[in-house]
Amino acid sequence: MHNYLVNASIQILPIVQDKHPYEWVDEAIVVIQQSGIKHEIGPFATVVEGTYAEVMAIVNAVNEHLLSKNCSEWIASVQINMRSKSDITANEKVSKFGL
Known part of the structure; x- marks a missing residue:
């Protein structure tokens, strides 16, 4: 794969009853934060760049973390936006809205 910037949305949906699902989501967010990759936390997903x-390593790290902590079941929903010959950034998509 190329080395251009991509951006992705990562959403973790725990299917559990052992603790509140937000607790598992919070743990996934900490893994993303500790990676050092550019990210923005949202109410439904975290966007990474x-x-x-790097992005796929984060997805793997989140899944490995949940597995190592014995989360019984979850859905990892990932959307990746990429171009074949240049970077694509979240900022270029939202800057026209003053975000």
Whole structure:
């Protein structure tokens, strides 16, 4: 895969009854925060920005963390936006709205 910037939305949907699902989501967000990758936390998903390899490493790290903490079941929903010959950033999509 290329080394251009991509951006992705990562949403974790725990299917659990052992504790409140938000607690598992909070743990996933901490993994993303600790990665050092550019990110923005939203109410439904966290948007990350980096190379394809960096983004996929984050997705893997979140899943590995949940597995290691014995989260019984979850859905990891990931949307990736990429271009073949240049960077694509979240900022270019939302800057026209003053965000």
